[in-house]
Amino acid sequence: MNILNILAELNSASNLHVAFAAIGAAIGIGLIGFKATEATGRNPGAAADIRTLAIILAALVEGIVFFAIFLGKMGN
Numbered sequence: 001m002n003i004l005n006i007l008a009e010l011n012s013a014s015n016l017h018v019a020f021a022a023i024g025a026a027i028g029i030g031l032i033g034f035k036a037t038e039a040t041g042r043n044p045g046a047a048a049d050i051r052t053l054a055i056i057l058a059a060l061v062e063g064i065v066f067f068a069i070f071l072g073k074m075g076n
Contacts, residue, residue, distance in 0.1 A: 021068035028061040 036054035060064045 018068045021065045025065045
């Protein structure tokens with residue numbers, strides 16, 4: 001299915017920013033996990049610190065989606 005067809009089928013454009021925030025957050029969390037495993041492979045002694053930072057950063061990235069949902073609800 002073409003992405004333009006999917007975008008054309010959306011009923012309300014006000015929730016489009018929530019979808020883009022969720023896609024961006026998913027990509028961001030994937031990159032955080034990828035780089036955390038790469039850093040742990042390079043320096044296994046720092047695995048606990050890397051894991052802690054990765055969890056904190058993933059939580060902050062997920063917060064972006066909640067802000068987008070909140071702003072979408074305020075606009076309606």
